[in-house]
Amino acid sequence: MNAHLEQLEPRLLWRHFRTLCNTPRPSGHEAALVAALEAWAEARGLAHDRDAYGNLRIRKAASPGCEAAPGVILQGHLDMVAQANADHPHDFTRDPIDTYVAEGWLHARHTTLGADNGLGVAAALAILEDESLVHGPLEALFTLEEESSMGGALNLAEGWLQGQLLLNLDSEDRGQVYVGCAGGADVVVEAQLPTSPLSEEERAYRLALTGLMGGHSGIDIHKGRGNANRLLMRVLRALAPCEVRLIDYQGGTLRNALPREAFATLALPEDEVVSAQARLEALAAELRAELKGVDEGLCLTLSPWGDEVEEALTPTASHLLVDALHAAPCGVERMSAELPGVVETSNNLGVVSLAAGRFHLCALVRSLRDSATRDLADRFRALFGLIGARTRVENAYPGWTPDPDSRLLARFCDLHRRRLGRDPEVKVIHAGLECGILGGKYPVLEMISFGPMIRGAHSPDERAELDSVEEFWGLLRALIEELAEG
Template identity: 45%
Template sequence: MKRFSKENLVPLSALTPKPLWQHFQTLCDIPRPSKHEAVLIKEITDWCGKNNINARQDEVGNLILSKPASKGKQDALPVVLQSHLDMVSQKTNESSHDFFTDSIIPQVQGDWVKATGTTLGADNGIGVAAILAVLGDATLVHGPIEALLTVDEEAGMSGAAGLAGDVLAGKVLLNLDTEEEGELYVGCAGGVDVNAHFQLQLEAAQDDCLAYEIKISGLQGGHSGIEIHKPLANGNQLLARLLESCLQQGTKILQVSGGTLRNAICRDAGATILIAAGTENSALQALNKLSEAMAVEFSGYETHLDITIEEVAAPAKVWCHEFSQKVVAALLACPHGVRRMSDQFDGVVETSNNLATLVQSETELTICCLPRSLMDSARDAQVAAIRAVFELAGARVEVMNAYPGWAPIKESPIMTLMQRVHGQCFGEPAKIQVIHAGLECGILGATYPHWQMISFGPMIRGAHSPDERVSISSVQKFWQYLLASLGTLADVKAL
């Protein structure tokens, strides 16, 4: 594993609360992309052994820790603290970072901590660090605590889905995986993967042609749930528009690519095209004109959008014309962004879709979408629309990895208690919210239906993108609120 010398690492332990930031530094040091959490789990397990904290793994790899109640608080309501161990792996085009071997390099910039050219992993590393800091502090007053640190949240929630219903004794779940200060979350969207598979239909490329590579880069990207309402450009959509212009000029298509993750808005996309010799000037002029128009469209938000077209070696084969028309038409017709806003919660997205990735192999083109909704019926309607678009174009469509939403409950005993604590800490009530993202609460609540659940966290911006950052002052408030909540729950025997 590649590590970095101390002089190149920002001393996060100098920040407060110190134990939390020390643990977060460990999370930065150890690579932890989805499905590759084993090294981190061993590190945490070893730390637990040194600190007399019980640690065990379940059958799917989740790490379950437990800490007895403080003296005199043994009869308090048992609490489960929950966060996920993995992080989204996104980097800038200039970064050579390897998420499987390299440490994250954090920087302190004013009130923010961010990484160097990559995602930071504050989602959900700050939650994990806070839980470990709670478990490691013998001076805190609390009832019985269990910690559930799940695996693979960002790539399918298989950890939460595989959790057995008889391994945790807690009655209240505090999920620490939301990203707005001063808000308590009582519901979340469900989602599902929709993958469209096209068998490539190729023909021989003509000899008297010139090949060009289109590259779209510099987009902000972001979380395809909590940032789907923003006026962010999607690289796959921009590419589809450029390819449609190509087809109007008689240009052939060889290859397309776009995006890297199902739950991140596409930042980069590209294609290889073939233009008949003698027509390249008009074809390139049309592409450049459209590129300039799109830059103007998004000039208020995507200030670093860059579209380049460079000549490359000519290929031996290209897509057939009819196949090209069907694929491009499907990409243009595929919904992306907000489908409907919630009727119950002001400013909250109810239903959306992310046109996430384009992946081409030697024989197949796969297009991945991630539709989400607060309502399973609306999610299924969105799936039907996406399926129809791609099946009409001749694709084989598979729907998989569905996970339920967390049905909002506007009034509950745990919410009343947490509101009271928030008022005591900050002099005002928290805002009650639902989130248009896939918290594990929906899955966990189905396995443990007796749990009372609530979610909160510090202010994080740019999640699922290299611009991810977390507010230092907000982490301090988050920590204060977490400790106050545990202290209050230590005096509660039932809700």
């Protein structure tokens, strides 16, 4: 499948990307891809090993005469975000990604593309295979579970890597180089809430909020797009006078993707249905007006629910839960005063569920300041403690502090200027690159991050600009050759 990819330039890179598209690799299911890459490395006589967590390293000795050059580590993550449109059946653990080209961009049909970080991984593999390249000692580090928990980087073996310079290939903007990123943490809230039987007057209805764009919870958090969980809680608050009770709820699928859809099953008194429909029509128009020009696909529907339902949250529990979720931090919390235009602290209400009274929330807090990450997580603990819920913080990872005096950065900027006739933008990103974690384990590493242009990451709108991939490949290849000179 995806044979057309091998006709694109640079062919060596796209051939490896085809392998990644054809090998299912959602977070936690990278084993088949790791085995395929090990077999590839073995066939080419490249040294390879794994650390205790399963992160993969492939090494290539320096070109003759370049043995004294600083070792370069090419780094990316093997997993991809698994998001598909609701009406498209796709098993990310078994089905390949179906790609196509349109107007100079590579897309996937109804799913995420996996260019994040598949293009970076493919570039690293192509570098290892390129026999015409003059290079110093090379290591390619491929981490696991970046999208779900940063697990691979957090558990990376210390004292394992040998290189001094690290090129993270997980950025998504042409003409930019990243030298810093936000840290973050998962905030998990859980509670067992009381339920009671439906009355004779109550009927079950399905409330659906669909049609939002979604996107990356770091890169896109400041763009004003709708968060389905936040918006549906606003809707439920507006329906409070109709005496609705929550039966179940499901919104979002990943804590690092802006939720595009959310669904609630409600117990609604029969004589309040007409009033509820009128409120929903008015609110849908209001929300569409607020999102005009930013996220225009919102659709809000209420329909009878045919499945047999016996219980819903008690009125008090239902109201308290909706109120708490409505009040929870969501979106941009603060912009950076030191870095104009950069988000400092944010939160994404990523995954919310309710079933048989069991409530679960997983939010992703990000900040350039670790103290702000801790404080925002503590606000969740304080808020949801009021309804008797338990809050814990998981998978915390540090930010990456910029080093504007880095010699590696200076070399890259000079190369960019000479090849493309302009300076790159030196940026700090409000997303969780693995560099902060890797720098904590290997403090001597000099690091930069760059990549091709990817848009719509973490959503089925994900796409990669073909010209930017060729430009990225040329920069990466030229940088490695220049670093081989010492």
